[in-house]
Amino acid sequence: MSARQWSKDLAMGAKFAFTGGREGWVRVLLTGVGVGLGVALLLLTTAIPNAMQARSDREYSRMDVVYSDSEPAKSDKTVLVANVDTEFRTQDIRGRQLEPEGLRAPLPPGLEKFPAPGEMVVSPALKKLLESKDAKLLRERLPERITGTISEPGLIGSAELAFYSGGDNLARYHGGPNVTRIDTFQGEAPPSEEMDPVLLLLVLTVFVVLLMPVGVFIAAAVRFGGERRDRRLAALRLVGADSRMTRRIAAGEALSGAVLGLLFGTGFFLIGRQIAGSVEIFGFSVFPSYLNPTPVLAVLIAVAVPAAAVVVTLLALRGVVIEPLGVVRTARPARRRLWWRLLLPLGGIGLLVPMIGKGTENGNFNEYMVTGGVILLLVGITALLPWIVEAVVARLNSGSVSWQLAVRRLQLSSGTAARMVNGIAVAVAGAIALQMLFAGVQSDYTESTGNDLSRAQMQMSVPRTASLADARESLAGTRGVRDAMALSDGWLGATKKDPERSTGLTVGGCASLREVAKLPSCREGDVFVVHGVEYDTDAPKLAAAGQKLYIDPSYSESEKGKEVAWTVPRDIKKADARNDPQGRERGGFLFTPSALPTAAASTLDGQIYLQLDLAVPDVRELVRNAAAKVDPLASPWSYSASERSETFGSIRTGLFVGAACVLALIGASLLVSQLEQLRERKKLLSVLVAFGTRRRTLSLSVLWQTAIPVALGLLLASVVGLTLGAVLLKMTDTKVTVDWLSVLAMTGIGSAVVLVVTALSVPPLLRLMRPDGLRTE
Template identity: 70%
Template sequence: MSARQWGADLALGVRFAFTGGREGWTRALLTAVGVGLGVALLLLTTAIPNALDVRHDREMARADISFSDERLPAGDGTVVVAHADTDFRDKTVRGRALEPEGPRAPLPPGVEKLPAVGEMVVSPALKDFLESDSGKLLRERLPDRIVGTIGESGLVGSAELAFYRGAEGLAPHVDGGRVVRLEEFGFAEASTERMDPVLLLLVLVVFVVLLMPVAVFIAAAVRFGGERRDRRLAALRLVGADGRMTRRIAAGEALAGSVLGLVFGAVFFLIGRQAAGRAEVFDVSVFPSYLDPSPLLALLVAVAVPAAAVLVTLLALRGVVIEPLGVVRTVRPARRRLWWRLLLPLAGLAMLYPMIGKGRSHGDFNQYLVVGGVMLLLVGVTALLPWVVETVVARLGGGAVSWQLAVRRLQLGSGTAARMVNGIAVAVAGAIALQMLFAGVDDDYTESTGRDLTRAQMQVDVPGTAPLDDAAEKLRHTEGVRAVYAYYEGTLGDRRKDPERSTWATVGDCAALREVAELPSCRDGDVFAVAGAQWDTDMPELAESGRTLYLDPAYGGDPKTTQVAWPVPGDLKQARPRTGLTGSDRGGFLLTRGALPAAAVPALSGQVYLALDESVKDAREHVRNTAAAIGPLANATTWSDTRQSGRFTSIRTGLFVGAACVLALIGASLLVSQLEQLRERRKLLSSLVAFGTRRRTLSLSVLWQTAVPITLGLLLASVVGIALGTVLLKMTATPVRVDWASVLGMTGVGAAVVLVVTLLSLPPLLRLMRPDGLRTE
C-alpha cells in the first residue's frame, strides 16, 4: 500500500468528518472537546517547569539576604531592610520595612518609589484583602497608608500577600539576619544542591501518575461515536471500498477530530491560562505570563495526539467486521483473554524489581526504569479492567427491571463502559500508590520541634529598643492570652572576643525561671547556676565565684560595643535543669531581674512565651496585632510540634495542585463521554418510553450502568495502587504499611466524581427519553 493511497483515504475520512451531515460533525465536535480537554492539561503540564523557573527567578531577584561576613557601610546607595513577615490565619504575608540611607537607595523589583514612614506599597491581592470585611483585623496590624501597588516583577504569584513599608531607626539593628543593609536586591545562586534520591523518585512518580489519566482520556475520546461511525462505514462497502480502506477512512475521521481537538485544546489552555491568574490552589498562584509551554514539548503534543488517534482507531477496529450490509458486532464476541493483559503489570514490576532495597544511600534511581515500570503498571489497569467488567457482568442475573436493563446493556458492550471509567481507575491507582509513598517516607522528612504546646503556643521576639516589661504587660492584657513568660536571653563567654568557653544567660522573674529549671527557693536578686544540662559542658568551669564573664561576646571581627563585663556572684545558688518551654533543658546562669545590671540589657534579647486560650476566636491574630504595636521589629511566631522539609512539602503541594487539575479534567471528560453514550442510545431510549417504560426505571438503569463498572474499576485500582505503593516503599527501603485512610479517601473521591457526573447527565437523559426521538430523516 502506497503512502499516496494512505493519504487519500485519510483525507477522505477527514472530509466525511466535516461534510457527513449532523452525525459527522457532532461526532467530530464531541471528539474535539474530549481531546481538547486532555490537550489543555498536557499544555499546562508542559508549562509547569517554566512557571516554577519564573517563580524561582522572581524570588531570587527580590532576595534581601546578606551572605557576607563583612558589614556593608552606610552610603548614598544603600537601604536597610528589616523582615516584617506575618501570618493571618492560614495565610502568610511577606513584609519588609525599608529605610533608605541615601538618594540612590536601590528599589525592590516591582516598586517604583520607596515608601516614606507611615506609607506602604502592597500587592494587589493584599490591597483587595485589606479593603474587604475579612481583612479588618489584619488592617489593625498594617495601619500605614497605601500609596501604591507592587508590580508583577516583584511578586511570585497573583494571589501573593506582600507589602513594603517605610521605616526609620533600623540602622542600629543591622545584624545580617532579620535586618540587613543592601546595595542591591537579588543574588545569583552559585550552585544547585543535589536532590535527595527519594525526593527525585517522588517527582518522577508524580509526573507519571498525573499524566497517565490524561493520555487514557485522550485515547478514549477519539473513539466517541464509534458504533454509528462503523454503521456509516458499512455504506462505503456497498460502493466498492474494501475492509482496509474503511479502516483508513475511520482513522481519517479520528485524525480530523484530534486535529480539531488540538485547536480546542489551545483555546481551552488560553482560557485556563487567564483563569489561573485569578486562582489559588493550596496557597500556590501564578501569573498568566508564567504559563508558557516549552515549544519542543508543545510540538511533541501536537504530533503525538493525532498519531495516537490514528493508532487507537486502527487497533479498535481489529475485532470489528464491517460488511456492506452492516457491522458484525451484534453476535456474541469472543471472550477476552487474560494472559496478555497480565503481562503489562508483570513487566512493570520486573522493571522496578532491580531497584528494591536501594533506598537513598545507593545513588539515584534509574529514571527510565521508574517511568517505564510505573507506566506499565498503570496501563495494566486499562488492560485488565475490560476483562474484569466482562467476567463479572457475565455472571450477573435477575433483579429489578432497571437492573436487568443495565446488566443486559453491559453484557452486550462492556468495553464501552470500561473505557469510560479507565481514566478514573488509573488516576485512583496512581493516587493510592503516591499516598502510600508519601505516608511511608513522611517521617524521614518531618522532625519534632520539641516544643511543649501544652505550656505555650506562641513566641514574641522583643527588640532591645522596646522595654520587655512593657511588652509583656501589653501581651498579658491581649485578648486570648492566658499566661505570659518573659525572659531576657543571651550568651556569656570567658573573653570579650572569640571565647573558649561560653554558656547561656537567662533573666526573668521567679515564676518565669521556674519554667526552665527546678529552683530550691527564689527571690528577686538571686542568681542560679544550672549544671548538667545537655550540650552545656563549659558550665562547671565558668561558675566560679568572682570570675568575670562577658555578655554577648564577639565571634570574629571587632568586639561589639554592647558587651558588658559581669562578675559571677559569691552567693551563687545551684539549680537542676528542667525541660523548658522550647522542649530542651537549658543550662547556664539564671538571673532574677534584681541581679541584672542595667547596662547589660542592650546585650540581651527579649523573648516572651505565651499560653493561649484556644476558645477565643482569632487569639493568635490579636497577639500578632499587639506585637506589631510593640515595635516594627517585634516578631510573633506560632509554635508547631513538627517541622517538615521544604522540598518535600513543595512536592506534596505540587501533587495536590496537579491532582486538582486532573480531577477537573476527569469530571469534564466523563461528562462528555456520558453525553455521547446517551446520544448514541437516543432511539433505544425513545423506543422504551414509547412502549411504556417509566422514566424512573430508565434513569436507574443508566445509574447502574455507571455504578457497576466504576465499582469494579475502583476495586481494581485499589489492588494495583496498593501493589505499586508497596513496591515503591520497598524501593526506598521503607517499612511497608498500607495507609487505609488514603485508600478509602482516594476511592471515595473517584466515586464522588462519577456520582456528580451522573447527576449532571440526568437532565439531558430526561430530554432524550421522549417518543419524538424516534423521528428520523
C-alpha cells in the same frame, strides 16, 4: 502500501468527518472536546517547570538578605530593609519596611517609588483582603495609608499577600536580626543540590500518576461515535473499498478529530492560563505569564496526539469485520483472553522489584525502570478492566426491568462501558499508591520541633530598643492570654574578644527561671550555673568564684568596646537542666534581674513565652496586634508540634494541585463521554419510550450502566493501587502499612465524581426520551 495512498485515504476520512452532515459534525466536535481537555492538561503539565522556575527567579530578584561580612557601608546607594513578615489566620504575609539612605537607593521590583513613613504599597490580593469585612484585625495591625499596589515583577504569584511600608529611623535596629542594609535587591540562587532518591521517586511517581489518566482519556475520546462510524464504513465497502482502505479512512476521521482537539486544547489552555492567574490552590498561585509550555514538549504533544489517534483507531478496528452489508459487531464477540492482560501488571512489578530496599542510604533508583514499571501497572488496569466487566456482566441476569436493560446493554458493549471508567480507575489506583507512599515516608521528612504546647503556644522576640517589661505587661493584658513569661538571652565569655570558652546567659524572675531549669531555691539577686547540659561543657569551668567574665564578648572590630565585665560571685548556686517551652535545654548562667550589671541590660535579646486560651476567637491575631503596638519589628510566631521538609511539602502541594486539575479533567471528560453514549442510544431510548417504558425505569437503567462498571473499576483500582503502594514502600525500605480511611477516601472521591457526572447527564437524557426521536431523514 505507499505513503501517497495512506495520505489520500486519511484525507478522505477527514473530508467525511467534516462533510458528513450533522451527525459527522457532532461526532468530530465531541472527539475534539474530549481530546482538547486532555491536550490542555498536557500543555499545563509541560508549563509547570517553567512556572516553578519563574517563581524562583522572582523570589531571587527581590532578595534583601546579605551576610554580615558582605553588607555594604552606608551611602546614597543603600537602603535599610526591615523584615516585618506576619500571618493572618494561617495565611503568610510578606512584609518589608524600607528607609532609603540616599537618592540613588535601589527600589525593590514592583515599586515605582519608596513609600513614606505612614504609607504602604500592597499586593492586589492583600488590598482585597484588607478591604474585606473579615480583615478588621489585620487592618488594625497594618494601619498605614495604602498609596499603591505592587506590580507583577515584585510578586511570585497573583494571590501572594505582600506589602512594603515606609520605615522611620530603622538605623536604631540595625545590627539586629530583622534589619539589613543593602545596595541591590538582586540575589543569587543557591547551587542546586542532588535530590534525595526517595523524593525523586515521589516526583517521578506523581508525574506518571497524574498524566496516565490524561492519556487514557485521550485514547477513549478518539473512539467517540465508533459504532455509528463503523456502520457508515460498510457503505464504503459496498462501493468498492477494501477492508484496509476503510480502516485508513476511519483513521483519517479520528485524525481530524484529534487535530481539532489540538486546536480546542490550545484554546482551553489559553483560557485556563488566564483563569490560573486569578485562583490559588493549596497556597500556590501563578501569573499567566509563568505558564509557557516547554517548546520541545509542546511539539511532542502536537505530534503524539494525532499519531495516537490513528494507532488507537487502527487497533480498535482489528476486531471489527466491516462488510458491504453491515458490521459484524452486533454478533456475540469472542471472549476476551486474560493471559496477555496479566503480562502488563506483572511486567511492571518485574521492573520495580529489583529496586526493593534501596531507600535513601542504599543508592539511587533507576528513573526509567521506575517510570516504566508504574506505567505498566497502571496501563494494566485499562487492559484488565474490559475482561473483568465482561466476565461479571455475563453472569448478571435476574432483577428489575431497569437492571435487566442495563445488564443487557453492558453484555452487548462491555468494552465501551469499560473505556468510560478506565480513566477514573487509573486515577484512583495512582492516588491510593501515592497516598500510601507519602504516608509511609513522611516521618522521614517530618521532624519534631520539641515545642511543649502545654506550656506555651506562641513566642515573641522583643527588639533591644523596646522595654521587655513593658512588652510583657502589654501582652499579659491582651484578651486570650493566660500567662506571659519573659526571659532575656545573651552570651558570656572568658575574654573580651574571641573567647575560646563561652556560654549562654539567661535573665529572668525566679518564676521564669524555674521554667528553664531546676532551681534549689531562688530569691532576687541570685545567680545560678546550669550543670548537666551535654553540649555546654564550658559553663562549669567558667563558674569558679572570683573569675572575671565578659558579657557580650566581641567577635569583630565593629563590636569591640561593648563588652561588660562581671565577676563570678562566691555564693553562685548550681541548677539542673530542664527543657524550656521551646523544647531545648539551656546551659550557662541564670541571673535574676538585680544580679545583672546595669550596663549589660542593653546587650540582651528579650523573649516572651505566651500561654493562650485557644477558645478565644482569633486569639493569635489579638497577640500579633498587641505585639505590633509594642514595636513594629517585634516578631511573634506560633508553636507547632512538628515541621516538614520544604521539598517534601512542595512535592505534596504539587500533587494536590495536579490532582485537582486531573479530577476536573476526569469530570469533564466523563460528562462528554456520557453525552456521546446517550446520543448513540437516542433512537433506542425513543423506541422504548414509544412502547410505554417509564422514564424512571430508563433513568435507573442508565444509572446502573454507569454504576456497575464504576464499582468494578474502583475495586480493581484499589487492588492495583495497594499493590503498587506496597511495592513503592518496599523500594524505599519502609514498613508497608495501609491507611484504610485514605483508601476509602480516594475511592469515595472517584465515586463522587461519577455521581456528579451522572446527575448532570440526567437533563439531556430526559430530552432524548421522546417518541419524536424516531424521526429520521
